[in-house]
Every structure is written in structure tokens, then in C-alpha cells.
Amino acid sequence: MVAAGPAPRRCATLPAMHPPTSLPPPEVQAPAPTITALLDQAGRLFMSAPLQALALADQAWAALPELPANGSSAAHASVLRTLGLALHYGGRHADGLLALNRALAAAPADDAALQSTVLRSLSIGCELLGAPDEALDWALRSLEAARPLDIPGLTRDALMSVGVAYSRCGDPATGLDYFAQVLALLVAPGTEDDEASISALNNMGINCKNLQRHAESVGHFERALALAESLEHGSSAAVLRSNIGEPLMMLGRLDEARCALTAAIEQLAANGFREGEAHAHVSLGRVLLARGEPVAAQAALERALALAELTGGRNHAAGAHLALAGLHKAADRFDLALHHHEAYHAAERAQFNADSVREISSLRVRLEVAAARHDAEVHRLKHVEVARAHDELKQLHAALLAADEEKSQLVLRLAEQSRTDALTGLANRRWLDEHLSAELARARRYGMPLAVALCDLDFFKRVNDRFGHTVGDEVLRRVAAILRESCRSTDLVARYGGEEFCIAFLETDAAQAARTCEALRLAVASHDWGGVHSGLVVTLSISVSDDLSQAAPEPLLADADKHLYQAKHEGKNRVCWTAPA
Numbered sequence: 038m039v040a041a042g043p044a045p046r047r048c049a050t051l052p053a054m055h056p057p058t059s060l061p062p063p064e065v066q067a068p069a070p071t072i073t074a075l076l077d078q079a080g081r082l083f084m085s086a087p088l089q090a091l092a093l094a095d096q097a098w099a100a101l102p103e104l105p106a107n108g109s110s111a112a113h114a115s116v117l118r119t120l121g122l123a124l125h126y127g128g129r130h131a132d133g134l135l136a137l138n139r140a141l142a143a144a145p146a147d148d149a150a151l152q153s154t155v156l157r158s159l160s161i162g163c164e165l166l167g168a169p170d171e172a173l174d175w176a177l178r179s180l181e182a183a184r185p186l187d188i189p190g191l192t193r194d195a196l197m198s199v200g201v202a203y204s205r206c207g208d209p210a211t212g213l214d215y216f217a218q219v220l221a222l223l224v225a226p227g228t229e230d231d232e233a234s235i236s237a238l239n240n241m242g243i244n245c246k247n248l249q250r251h252a253e254s255v256g257h258f259e260r261a262l263a264l265a266e267s268l269e270h271g272s273s274a275a276v277l278r279s280n281i282g283e284p285l286m287m288l289g290r291l292d293e294a295r296c297a298l299t300a301a302i303e304q305l306a307a308n309g310f311r312e313g314e315a316h317a318h319v320s321l322g323r324v325l326l327a328r329g330e331p332v333a334a335q336a337a338l339e340r341a342l343a344l345a346e347l348t349g350g351r352n353h354a355a356g357a358h359l360a361l362a363g364l365h366k367a368a369d370r371f372d373l374a375l376h377h378h379e380a381y382h383a384a385e386r387a388q389f390n391a392d393s394v395r396e397i398s399s400l401r402v403r404l405e406v407a408a409a410r411h412d413a414e415v416h417r418l419k420h421v422e423v424a425r426a427h428d429e430l431k432q433l434h435a436a437l438l439a440a441d442e443e444k445s446q447l448v449l450r451l452a453e454q455s456r457t458d459a460l461t462g463l464a465n466r467r468w469l470d471e472h473l474s475a476e477l478a479r480a481r482r483y484g485m486p487l488a489v490a491l492c493d494l495d496f497f498k499r500v501n502d503r504f505g506h507t508v509g510d511e512v513l514r515r516v517a518a519i520l521r522e523s524c525r526s527t528d529l530v531a532r533y534g535g536e537e538f539c540i541a542f543l544e545t546d547a548a549q550a551a552r553t554c555e556a557l558r559l560a561v562a563s564h565d566w567g568g569v570h571s572g573l574v575v576t577l578s579i580s581v582s583d584d585l586s587q588a589a590p591e592p593l594l595a596d597a598d599k600h601l602y603q604a605k606h607e608g609k610n611r612v613c614w615t616a617p618a
Contacts, residue, residue, distance in 0.1 A: 071100060072097045072100050072101065072112060072115075072116065075093045075094070075096050075097040075100075076093075076094070076097055076115060076116065076119045078093055079091075079093035079094050079097070079119050079123060080119065080122075083122055083123060083126045084126055087123055087126040087127035087128075088127060090119070090122075090123040090126070090127075091120070091123040091124065091127060093119075093123075094116060094119045094120040094123050095120070097116045097119065098116050098117075098120065101113060101116060104143070109143060109144070109145045109146070110143055110145070111144065111145055111148055111151055113140075113143045114140045114141070114143040114144040114145075114148075114151055114155060115140075115151065117136050117137070117139050117140035117143060118136075118137060118140040118154065118155050118158050120136045120140075121133045121134070121135075121136030121137035121139075121140060121158060121162060122137075122158055122161065122162065124136055125137075125161070125162040125165045125166070126165065130162070130165065130166045133162050133165075134159075134162055134163075134166070137155065137158055137159045137162055138159075140155045140158070141155045141156065141159065149182050149183075149185070149186055150182075150183070150186055150188060150191055152182050153179045153180075153182035153183040153186070153191055153195060154179075154191070154194075156175050156176075156178045156179035156182060157175070157176065157179035157194060157195055157198050159175040159179075160172045160173070160174075160175035160176035160179060160198050160202060161198065163175060164201070164202065164205060169202060169205040169206045170206060172198075172202045172205065173199070173202035173203060173205075173206055176195065176198040176199040176201075176202040177199060177202075179195040179198060179199075180192070180195035180196060180198075180199050182195075183195040189222050190230075192222060193219055193222045193223065193230075193233060196215050196216075196218050196219045196222070197215070197216070197219050197233070197236065197237065197240075199215045200212045200213075200214075200215030200216045200218075200219065200237075200240060201240065203215065204240065204243075204244055209243075209244035209247045209248050210244070210248060212240070212244050213241055213244040213245065213248070216237045216238075216240045216241045216244070217241070219233065219237040220234065220237050220238070220241075223237070231264050231267070231268055232268070232270075234260075234261070234264055235261045235264050235265055235268075235270070235273055235277075238257045238258070238260050238261035238264070239257070239258070239261045239273075239277060239280065241253075241254075241257040242254045242255075242257035242258040242261065242277075242280060242281070242284075243280065245257060245284075246280075246283060246284050249287075249507075251284040251285075251287045251288050252284075252288060254281075254284040255281060255284045255285060255288065255290075258277055258280055258281040258284070259281070261273075261277050262274055262277045262278065262281070265277055271304055271307075271308065272304070272308050272310065274304065275300075275301050275304030275305045275308060275310070275313070276301070276305070276310070276313050278297045278298065278300050278301035278304070278317075279297075279298065279301040279302075279305065279313055279316060279317040279320065281294075281297050282294045282297050282298040282301070282317065282320040282321070282324065283320055283323075285297060286320070286323065286324050286327060291324055291327055291328050294320075294324045295321065295324050295325070295328070298317050298320050298321040298324060299321065301313075301317045302314055302317045302318060302321065305317060311344050311347055311348045312344075312348045312350050312353070314344055315341045315344035315345045315348060315350050315353040315357075316341075316350075316353055318337045318338065318340045318341035318344065318357070319337075319338065319341045319353055319356045319357050319360065321334075321337045322334045322335075322337035322338035322341060322357065322360050322361075323360055325337060326360065326363070326364060327502070331364055331367070331368065334360070334364060335361065335364055338357045338360050338361050338364070339357075339361070341353055341354075341356075341357040342354055342357045342358070342361075345357065351384045351385075351387050351388040352384075352388060354380075354384045355381050355384035355385050355388065358377045358378070358380040358381035358384060359377070359378075359381045359535070361373075361377040362374045362375075362377035362378040362381060362535065363498055363535075365377060366498075367498055371602055371605075375598070378534045378535055378537075379534075381534070381535075382466055382534055386467060389455065393455075397444075397447070400440075400443070400444050400447060404437070404440050404441075404444070455467060455468075456468040458531075458532040460510060460513055460514065460532075461513055461514055461517035461532050462514075462517065463517050463520075463521065463530055463531055463532045463538070464529065464530065464531040464532070465531060465532060466531065466532070466533060466534055468531060469529060469531035469533070469539055469541075470590070472529055472541075473489070473529065473541055473590045474589070474590055476529065476541060476543060477585065477588070477589075477590050477593065478588070480543075480544075480585055481585055481588065485544050486544060486545055486546040486583055486585075487541065487542070487543060487544070487545070487583060487585060487593075488541075488542045488545050488546060488547050488549070488550035488581055488582065488583040489539065489540070489541050489542070489581070489582055489583070489590075489593050489594060489597050490539070490540045490542065490550055490554050490579055490580065490581045490597065491533065491537060491538075491539055491579070491580050491594070491597045491598060491600075491601045492516075492520065492537065492538040492539070492540065492554075492557070492577050492578075492579045493536060493537045493538075493577065493578050493579075493601055493605070494512070494513075494516065494536040494537075494575065494576075494577060495575075495576045495577065495578055495605075495609040495610055496576075496609075497509065497512070497535075497536040500512060500573070500575070504570050504573060508569060508570050508573065511569050512566075512569065512573075512575055513532075513536065515564065515569070516538070516561055516575070516577070517530075517532065517538065519557065519560050519561055519564065520538055520540065520557060523553070523556065523557050523560060524540060524542075524553070525542075527543050527544075528540055528541060528542050528543060529541035529543070539594075540554075545583075546583050547581050547582065547583040547614050547615070550581045550583070550614075551581045551612055551614045554579040554581055554612045555612050557577065557579065558576070558577050558579055558610065558611070558612055561575060561576065561577045562575070562576050562577070562610065576609060576610035577610065578601060578604040578605055578609045578610060578611060578613075579601075579604065579611075579612045579613070580597045580598070580599075580600030580601035580602075580603070580604055580612070580613050580614065581597065581600065581612065581613070581614035582594075582596035582597040582600060582614065582615075584596045600613040600614055600615070601613070
């Protein structure tokens with residue numbers, strides 16, 4: 038099962054069901070009853086016990102007769118499909134893809150229902166592997182094979198997989214359309230399926246939330262929750278309550294959000310779903326902050342951190358640290374705020390690195406499968422026409438070269454993403470840390486000045502609370518543009534974290550840097566913020582330091598941070614630094 042939508046690091050979602058595969062029409066040749074029973078039992082164990090599912094699929098394979106000479110058999114294709122999914126859920130993606138490709142080759146050409154089922158399984162396998170584009174291709178092929186057959190369950194399953202794949206590819210609007218088609222099938226006479234309805238409604242709620250359509254999101258979640266409670270599906274109800282918390286909060290329905298999240302936490306804790314409980318605690322902490330209850334919010338967020346540490350949930354840890362940083366900053370506990378900001382960035386970097394490793398691993402698996410298929414094809418072609426084999430091998434070689442080029446481009450994209458802040462387009466903290474160390478060493482070696490400025494938006498939490506996070510994001514982008522355009526091309530300008538920016542002025546002392554920063558402060562304060570939102574006012578507090586007494590950048594940044602603290606306490610919207618005697 039997979040979550041619908043490009044889902045947020047900070048959103049634990051009820052897994053979107055890929056409903057159980059519909060059986061082929063009665064007139065199609067079916068596997069022997071004992072094999073059918075083994076496959077049905079394995080299908081119920083894919084996610085909870087993949088090793089047991091694999092053992093059952095092996096038993097079914099052992100019970101099969103030899104594959105016919107023409108290489109086509111519905112029974113063999115069904116067993117290979119089950120074997121491939123069990124391997125995927127067990128983490129053996131290369132073996133799983135090979136088994137599913139063999140299943141597709143073994144499915145009889147006149148058995149469109151079985152071919153649709155195998156194609157959909159290939160979509161699920163690619164999704165588990167972390168290859169959403171390929172998952173979408175397989176899902177669309179599955180739907181194309183299912184539509185002409187007029188088998189509602191088969192079409193429903195294919196539609197669900199297409200919706201999930203579009204959502205995973207970052208297109209929640211198109212995914213939403215397909216989930217709506219699933220619901221339309223489920224309300225037709227004789228096709229009611231409450232479990233599939235829960236899955237479709239949950240996915241629709243998630244996608245509407247990602248599209249900022251919060252009222253619709255709440256409506257879908259409430260319908261799904263009513264169904265889950267009528268079926269006494271406690272675990273599904275718990276995660277639905279957790280999912281509904283965020284759109285309720287965005288609609289300002291804070292009391293309802295708090296009640297839903299509190300109930301979700303109790304149910305999730307009772308079911309031992311620690312990752313979902315961590316997410317619910319993060320959402321509850323944000324709701325409590327919005328309600329003006331910082332003490333209760335801090336307790337909820339610290340509980341989320343404890344659960345995230347148990348489960349290894351970096352996304353939930355990042356969300357909790359970011360909320361705690363804002364909480365402590367609002368209470369003038371700047372040391373704690375800085376600690377949580379640094380922890381937030383550390384969690385973000387760790388998650389980014391893990392995602393990058395997963396993408397490269399996914400590409401490696403696909404290359405291995407392509408190579409294995411290439412080798413199998415070479416072996417086959419040794420026994421057929423040599424001339425045709427030569428042409429096909431050239432095509433396969435070109436495909437492998439293209440895949441290698443794709444891998445190289447992926448590595449370049451990942452390197453670029455690792456240096457750039459996605460929201461503002463400025464360099465990120467990681468890039469700044471690397472280059473500031475080098476520039477500090479150069480300045481000390483040649484006796485040249487170097488000044489660092491920390492810029493912090495004043496009352497930024499009020500901007501988010503009053504005007505919304507969309508306006509807050511636009512403010513960050515515009516301030517970043519002002520800084521970038523006002524600084525020299527040789528200066529290092531980076532997003533330092535949250536609403537903070539850092540500028541390293543090369544070959545510049547504190548006095549010169551302070552003059553530039555005063556101009557920056559005036560440029561931000563005089564900017565036409567009314568064009569972003571009526572009543573919006575934005576100012577900057579800036580600190581400057583050129584203390585090069587230490588070889589590491591940390592003391593230099595700490596000195597600048599001390600002056601920033603001074604600027605905040607002296608009334609904000611000012612530049613603070615230590616002038617020479």
C-alpha cells in the first residue's frame with residue numbers, strides 16, 4: 038500500500054489501497070484450486086509478512102507443470118506475478134522486476150484481464166522501488182487493457198493505481214480526477230465496496246489538501262472516517278483523524294482539529310503505530326501554537342521528537358524541530374531556538390541524503406534488470422536469426438547508454454539540489470558552510486578582511502499567522518531577490534534557515550559591510566509590500582562581524598549572532614556591529 042500524493046514530509050497518510058486484484062472472467066482458464074488458494078493466501082501477506090508470502094508463492098511454483106512450449110500460460114503468469122510482488126515487498130526489487138516481466142511474457146495474448154493485472158503489479162513494483170514515472174507508465178497500460186473488458190473491479194483497481202501514480206509524480210489534480218472515477222464506479226449498482234471507498238476518499242482528501250483546497254479535503258476525510266467507523270476499522274479511522282487535522286487547522290477550525298488529533302493519538306498509540314503517532318503530535322503542536330497554548334504545544338512537539346527518534350522518522354523530527362524553533366524564538370529563548378533550527382536543518386539534510394541514495398539505488402536496480410533482460414535476450418537470439426540479433430543488440434546497447442546518461446544527469450541534478458534552497462533559489466546552508474570555511478582560510482592566509490552579516494526578518498511569525506504561509510513564502514522570495522541584486526557577484530549570499538539569511542562580504546571589513554547592510558535594510562523596508570498583500574510591512578534586523586581571530590567560521594557566526602540578538606532587543610529594523618575603537 039502506498040500513500041497518495043507527493044506527500045509531504047510532514048504528513049503521515051492512510052495508505053492508499055491498491056485493492057485486491059480482481060479474478061479473471063470464469064471462462065478464462067484458471068490455475069488449479071490448490072495453487073489458487075496459495076496465491077490468495079500470499080496476496081493477503083504481501084505487506085505484513087512478505088517472507089511468508091514469498092514461501093507460499095514458491096510452493097505454488099513447485100506445484101505447476103512445465104511451461105508449455107509456446108511459453109504462454111495463465112497459471113505460470115499468475116504465480117510469477119505473486120512471486121514478483123512478494124519479492125518487491127521484501128525489498129528484493131531487481132528479482133521482483135524480473136519475475137514480473139517474466140509474468141507479463143507468460144500471460145496469454147488473449148487474456149487481457151490477466152495482462153492488466155500483471156501490468157498493474159509492475160506499476161506497484163516500480164512505485165515500491167521509487168520510480169514513479171515508470172509506475173505511471175505501467176498503470177496507464179493496465180487501465181488501457183482493463184477498460185474494454187467491462188469488469189468493474191478490474192477497472193477500479195487500474196484507475197486507483199493511475200491516480201496514485203499521478204499523485205506520486207507531483208500531479209495531484211490529475212490524480213484527483215482518477216480517484217473521482219473510482220468513486221463513480223463504486224456507487225454503481227452491485228459494485229459497492231466500502232474499503233475501496235475509504236481508500237479513494239482518503240486519497241482525494243490528501244490531494245485536495247496538497248492543492249490548498251482545504252474545505253474539500255475535510256469533506257472527503259469526513260466521509261472516509263464515517264465509513265471506517267461503520268466498518269469498525271479503528272486503525273484506518275485513527276490515521277484519517279490524523280490526516281484531517283491539518284486542513285481543519287488551515288480553515289481556522291482549531292477546536293475541531295485539536296479534538297480530532299487528540300483522538301487520533303490515543304488510537305494510534307493503542308495500535309502501536311508510532312510513526313503515525315509522531316505525525317499527529319507534530320500537527321497537534323502546530324494547532325496548539327495557533328490556539329495560543331505554547332506550553333501544551335511544546336509538550337506535544339517534544340513527544341513527537343521522542344517518537345521520531347524511536348522510528349527513525351526524519352521528516353517528523355524536522356517538522357517538530359522547526360515548530361519548536363519558532364515557539365522558542367517567539368518566547369525570546371534564542372539559544373533554544375537556534376538549537377532547534379540547527380537540528381531541523383540536520384534532519385532535512387539527512388532526509389535529502391537518504392532520498393538521493395534511494396533514487397540512485399532505484400536507477401541501479403533498473404539498470405541491473407535491463408542488463409539481465411539484455412543477457413537473456415542474447416541467449417535467446419543465439420538460437421534464432423543472427424542478423425536480427427545484431428540489430429536488436431545494438432538497440433539494447435543504445436538503451437543502456439541512454440540509461441547511463443540518465444544516471445549521469447540524475448547525479449548532476451542531485452548535486453545542484455544539494456547546493457540550492459528550493460524556495461528562494463539562493464545557496465543553502467550546506468553550500469555556505471563549505472565555502473565560508475574556504476574564504477575564511479584565504480582571508481587569514483593573505484591578511485585580507487572578511488565580514489559576515491546575518492539578516493533576520495522581523496515579526497515573520499506574525500506575517501505567516503496573519504496573511505498565511507503563501508504570503509510568507511513570497512516575502513522570503515522577494516527578500517532573497519533584494520539581497521542577491523544588491524550584493525556584489527563575489528559576495529556569498531545564502532539562506533541560513535527559516536527567515537534568516539547570511540551574507541559573506543569578501544575583502545570587506547565590518548564598517549564597509551555595515552554600510553551595505555544599511556542600504557539593504559532600507560531597500561527591504563521601502564519595498565512595495567502592499568503589492569503582495571494589503572497591510573503587509575516587512576523589515577530586517579542585521580548584524581555584522583569581521584572577527585577573524587579563529588580559524589573556524591563558527592566563532593565568526595557566533596559573534597554576528599550576538600549582534601543580531603542586540604538588534605532584536607534594541608527594537609529591530611536596524612544594523613548592529615562593533616565599530617573599531
